[in-house]
Amino acid sequence: MRELTRKDVEAACKGGSVFASGGGGFYEHGLAMGQAALTLDKVKLVTVDELPDDAIILTCTAIGAPAGTTDWQMLGKDYIKAVQLVMEKYEGKIVGVMTPQNGKSSSTNGWLPSAALGLVVVDATGDIRAHPTGKMGAMGVANDLNYHTIQAVAGGKPEKGNYMELVVSGTSAKTSKILRIASDLSGGFIAAARHPLTAKYIKENAAIGGLSKAIDLGYAIIDAEPEGAEAVIHAIVKQTKGEIVGRGKVSKKDMHYTDEAFDIGTIEVDAPNNRLTLHVMNEFMAIDDAQQNRRSTYPDVIAAFSTETGRPLSTNEIKEGMELAVFKIDKSLIPLSSSVKDPTVYPEVEEALGIKLYDDAFKEKINH
Template sequence: MANIKLDKKIVEYAVYGGAILGGGGGGWIEDGLQIGRLALDIGQPKLQTVDELQEEDLLVTASLVGAPAAKEKFVKPIHYARAFDILSQKIGKPIHGIITNENGAATTVNGWFQSAVTGLPVIDIPCNGRAHPTGSMGSLNLSEQTDYISYQAAVGGKGANYIELSVSGSLDKASTIIRKASIEAGGLVAVARNPVSVAYAKENGAAGAIQQAIQVGEALLNHTGEAAIDAVVRKLGGKVVTEGTVTEFILETAGGFDVGKVTIDGTYELTVWNEYMTIEKNGERFGTFPDLIMTLDARTAEPIVSAAIKKGQHIAVITVPKEKLILSSTMRNEKLMKPIEEIIKKPILEYIF
């Protein structure tokens, strides 16, 4: 089993590379840096590859659920640890490793704090190698396992909004309740969920995706400005679609999601469902989820998540074909992709399958 040494430089690479692979979602850079650095301050989180774990060993997913733009959101590192404790007590079985639900500025380092506290390793086989809107998309295709019982724990909020929740049931029902809990907590909750075997994770997960985030972050941070953007697209095999000014931005938080639209120079249109779903110009499609679509400050190359877009910003938009990403089996599940069309009111499936 390969151990990947984690230090504060690797935290920066993971968070910034995760921000790129977040595709507009996956949390905030500041939160990811805080959690990753705190994990190193209190202990030594372990990041390992999956190759030498036993097939029957149990893995648990650490995730964030909610709408990043929600004004009352409140999640702190202790909430991650508390959710993990609640789930551990609920399932009553030994846990051998922690995996994150996706890549993103905050989510790539999901589990690092828990690893520092518990000594359990984070295993580099995320549920998905890019960020995605729904819990089911980050659940290793467990939605197709009719007899699977999903165990989930959620913690978040402050004051009157603080909530701790443990739920078990079908994946769909449990995920829906957790999403509703995020709304009650002010918009966001830390979640521990869905125990699976290593064998199952190998069949459905995104092995090596954390290392990909680290490599992308290194490419970004070792250059500046336009050269940094070029380094990222070279590393991922993508391209810059456009560079221009945000002329319109609409984003609403509804049902625990951020939903909206970004217009650049009055011509390019990006749709948002937490992450960027499509980019078009005059009806011509340049990228469709799960292709990666991401916005960066055109001058500084700072990744800009969808919730941080503002009218008047000068941004660059990059795309990376899904074939160049390390993705979960869920990204090939037509049933999980269909709801995107209902949210953004644009065709999706014909561009994916």
């Protein structure tokens, strides 16, 4: 057990910014929620091994489009309310919370409900990096017709008539679609709690240690920041064993928002003797070069760093004319949850982007 600190909040958000892969929420929001948690009570981070196999863990998240194209509002009380709504509906005792992904704010998703409701934060993630659909962080329950889930959301601006609370139960696939619509109606981003699962199940299906990996990376970034942008980029590459795919100027950005709370499109980077195309569905999902060679595919971690500051940029922060360093961590270097290896979670993302993902990411598995 580890008691989290204010420095851990900063580290989680900075390390989470890399695993955010262009999405994963908003840095200032993550800091605010994490620090607010520590003003309420102690926040305890535990490994899944420290919990009994039958302990129930709930996933805390935010649903929506992180590119900053909508007028959303999520307050700390909304994260707490979403968890309370599930606890009221669920018949068993919930002892811990976890995040379905790392990100600028999503790494601290569960900290506030943890402090407010006397729960522990579990050092596991549904996916170590950020992803566009709930299925990708659902640890195998996304298309399980035998798993009856409970999901709840809370958030939106009351003064605009957008605030809502919603609890749904049923299969993960159907209820997740309802919450996507709720997110759009509330303003494009909403706090959520979902999927009560046992510690035994989490141990077998999550990306174990996913949160502490983000915190450790964040400390490496903090240590390098006084030396400037290149030192930060070098520290990230060294800590993660990732690689810079290319550097260059953003020549084109083509993004649009959908009524299912997705930001979809492409960002093109003119690297020396090549052009890199980053495919975006809330997060970076693939990189192609000018010869149509696939350079990286989800579930690789894909990020874009400002060469001026060294910071990982969200898609909303990227503008035409900016100089970027495009980065990847190969999936072989990160813990993979069962959901990112599930071929059934890919079709809707592939259809939205018009490219193949699963076949490219797991072609060795398919060939054998």
